[in-house]
Amino acid sequence: MNGDELKLAAETFAQELRGKIEREQGGVATFFNNFLLRTIRELNRLDPALPWEESTRRLGGVTGERLRRGLALLRGHLAARARGRFVAYHERLPVIPEAAPWASDIDQAALAMSQGTTDCLQWRGMPLFKTAFDMSIYAMLVWEQKPRTVIELGSGSGASALWIADLLAVSGIDGHVYSLDVQPPEIECPHVTFVAGDCRRIEATFPAASMARWPHPWLVIEDAHVNVAGVLDYFHTRLQPDDYLIVEDSLQKRKEISVFVNKHTGSYEVDTRYTDFFGRNATCAFDSIFVRR
Numbered sequence: 001m002n003g004d005e006l007k008l009a010a011e012t013f014a015q016e017l018r019g020k021i022e023r024e025q026g027g028v029a030t031f032f033n034n035f036l037l038r039t040i041r042e043l044n045r046l047d048p049a050l051p052w053e054e055s056t057r058r059l060g061g062v063t064g065e066r067l068r069r070g071l072a073l074l075r076g077h078l079a080a081r082a083r084g085r086f087v088a089y090h091e092r093l094p095v096i097p098e099a100a101p102w103a104s105d106i107d108q109a110a111l112a113m114s115q116g117t118t119d120c121l122q123w124r125g126m127p128l129f130k131t132a133f134d135m136s137i138y139a140m141l142v143w144e145q146k147p148r149t150v151i152e153l154g155s156g157s158g159a160s161a162l163w164i165a166d167l168l169a170v171s172g173i174d175g176h177v178y179s180l181d182v183q184p185p186e187i188e189c190p191h192v193t194f195v196a197g198d199c200r201r202i203e204a205t206f207p208a209a210s211m212a213r214w215p216h217p218w219l220v221i222e223d224a225h226v227n228v229a230g231v232l233d234y235f236h237t238r239l240q241p242d243d244y245l246i247v248e249d250s251l252q253k254r255k256e257i258s259v260f261v262n263k264h265t266g267s268y269e270v271d272t273r274y275t276d277f278f279g280r281n282a283t284c285a286f287d288s289i290f291v292r293r
């Protein structure tokens with residue numbers, strides 16, 4: 001989208017956004033709502049004869065830099081709205097992934113700091129290896145999806161399993177968390193079962209016959225980073241439509257994920273409501289919050 005087409009789309013979007021703020025948000029705009037509306041207002045003050053790209057290119061100093069960044073975010077936002085919420089994995093990848101491996105609106109330092117700087121994020125006083133973004137994303141996803149079974153691969157301190165169980169409880173969901181680790185924590189908690197096992201022998205740890213009894217929807221979280229391809233394949237035949245599969249820290253697992261998704265064309269879509277909630281890929285699960293179709 002360029003030139004007049006972009007200007008028209010931005011105007012239509014601004015009108016819709018003002019309506020949404022009034023109707024759905026009780027008249028309260030978010031920072032991002034205000035940012036986009038202000039950007040559109042400022043862009044509209046530029047030379048009407050020129051495309052915004054050209055006008056902003058000619059602008060110098062801090063204002064030019066700010067408006068170019070605003071324009072880029074506005075364009076990204078409009079394009080994402082046009083694509084819709086659920087998107088095929090291959091549509092998410094940069095044209096040349098090797099050339100642009102960091103396909104995120106959040107820079108590497110900001111994402112690094114989002115797990116905590118002086119300390120690691122905590123839950124119930126235990127280290128929780130999530131980003132601040134993912135803590136909010138999971139809370140919203142659990143509320144919306146209402147998983148009856150959560151399978152976590154990689155327990156860490158155990159905080160993440162307890163935290164998900166707490167989310168289930170406050171959301172009024174009758175669910176259970178199974179958390180697998182080679183060295184599971186010694187924690188007793190209702191609605192959480194810590195399982196000793198190895199992702200390299202996933203079928204021995206979670207036998208098909210046991211899993212067949214676990215109620216759906218499922219939320220499967222791969223956070224052990226071992227035998228990713230084998231684990232994804234193992235869960236594929238057990239997942240049902242509307243189950244979720246989240247592969248954390250997925251930047252290093254792109255190859256395995258691509259092979260997996262290509263093998264099962266049409267079976268998985270990226271839920272961009274969550275991957276992009278705080279900006280494109282503002283999550284550790286780069287392009288890898290999947291819903292099973």
Ligand SMILES: C[S@@+](CC[C@H](N)C(=O)[O-])C[C@H]1O[C@@H](n2cnc3c(N)ncnc32)[C@H](O)[C@@H]1O
Pocket residue numbers: 127128129130152153154155156157158159160180181182183197198199200223224225226
């Ligand atoms: C990144 S941590 C998990 C963090 C936790 N899910 C959280 O969000 O706080 C990865 C965990 O995977 C476990 N792990 C490593 N190799 C494994 C394997 N082969 N099978 C199962 N778990 C493994 C480690 O012991 C470690 O606790």
